[in-house]
Amino acid sequence: MQHPFPRRGLLAGIAAVPSLAALAACEVQGGSDAADAEFPTRAVDFMVPFDAGGSGDLVSRAVAKAAEEPLGESLAVTNKPGANGAVGLKELLAGKADGYTISLAVKSLFAITPLVVDDPEAVVITDLRIVTTLTNEGYVLVVHADSPYNTLADLLAAPHVNYATTGVGTGSQLSAGLLFGVAGVDATDVPYDGGAPAVTALLGKEVDAVSASLAETMPQIEAGELRPLTWFSEERSIFLNEVPTAIESGFPDVVVDQRRFIVVPADTPDEVVGVLTLAFEEARDSGEYGQFLQDNFMERWEVDGMEAEAHLAEATEQYSALLESSNVELGTAS
Incomplete structure (x- = not known):
């Protein structure tokens, strides 16, 4: 499984690269399409698989705005709600793994939804690659x-x-x-x-x-x-x-809490994920985004992809055991 780049590891790996533009222009290794080296050359679609006005929509629009300058291209946010994010993520996975479509994703889809929804075609975290983590929000x-x-x-x-x-x-x-x-x-x-x-x-x-x-x-x-x-x-x-x-x-x-993060399909090229990761990490450090979090009562969740995946796995086990031990049955869907 591919994992996203921790900030320090990625920066160390491209220490000789002076900017995102230079990173995007570097020679592509490992047989990737030459277009990957130029990423991005046009706007990136940012899918929010939830209704407008909710917490996920708000944070997505804020971080997208903050990421446009370091990315060098616009980020067009669109809402495609349904099934706690599964509808949008399935559409993401059906498209090209080229970085030009990215999506918000949430902890509950992977740690809670499988406990109550019978979906043989459920999206699993190994289908995706975490670009960056964003927030930790309580209920x-x-x-x-x-x-x-x-x-x-x-x-x-x-x-x-x-x-x-x-x-x-x-x-x-x-x-x-x-x-x-x-x-x-x-x-x-x-x-x-x-x-x-x-x-x-x-x-x-x-x-x-x-x-x-x-x-x-x-x-x-x-x-x-x-x-x-x-x-x-x-x-x-x-x-x-x-x-x-x-x-x-x-x-x-x-x-119970909610964690939000940005994903791309798992087979998105390393070079593309690297550009996206750096852009969103710079966006998270911006004063504008920080003020947004404070104004909207959100706390940061900023860990690398491997730690995020480990958290999702641990939460799934915890919630499953809790439902079993408490004999509580939630309303289900299939």
């Missing part, structure tokens, strides 16, 4: 500001709860489903195709609660439209420090 459980449930204990005492999720096989579904399942609450999950429509459903009082990222909920929390009840990470959020974790509320195993 917060919120209710409408007009809800009679003022605390998590109030909500867990309800006779029945309808909770929105950002889709089947997502961290949104797993976090809330585990909480209600372990607590013995009669609860029904209502899947939506992304965070934006799920939060909209809660604002419209179509459901009782939703577990979503801070980027998708914090504006409404700050506006007094949503009430946060619990946080699904090991420690309290630096952005919502007054909100207790599920661990503090007596649910030590309900810890």
Whole structure:
């Protein structure tokens, strides 16, 4: 399996190359097409396999904008939602592995979705190559500001709860489903195709609660439209420090997060991946992108591809064991 370049290793390997342009113009080795050496010579399509307005869409647009200058070409962002990102990634894999189409991908598709979705043609991480990692985002459980449930204990005492999720096989579904399942609450999950429509459903009082990222909920929390009840990470959020974790509320195993990263097909040439990796690493270091993360309540996740793949494998085992030991069954899809 090919792995992306850690920053230090890549920089050491091209120490004599003064710029991205020079890297792109260098002689291609190993029989690759000569066009690879000139990459990129035109705009790169950046696929976001989620609806516009959600956390994944927001971070993709921010990092794409920051990467255009170091890449030397524009990055055109398009939304192709469906199946927690699987629809878009399958389209990516059906195209050319030339670097001119890249995509956002998320941890939950590889670590959670296989636990609840029966898809014999599922996208697996070995089909892809991680160009760069981006963010680590926790989930917060919120209710409408007009809800009679003022605390998590109030909500867990309800006779029945309808909770929105950002889709089947997502961290949104797993976090809330585990909480209600372990607590013995009669609860029904209502899947939506992304965070934006799920939060909209809660604002419209179509459901009782939703577990979503801070980027998708914090504006409404700050506006007094949503009430946060619990946080699904090991420690309290630096952005919502007054909100207790599920661990503090007596649910030590309900810890779920989302990680976002950029991928290309696994057989994309090394030279092309190298150019993309350097461009996005420079983008991550930009002040504009850093300000975006702060403004949208996102934390950085910046590791190399091998470490990222190891994290996905460990998370899959952890979540699988947790569902089995807790006897919680999530809504499934096939």
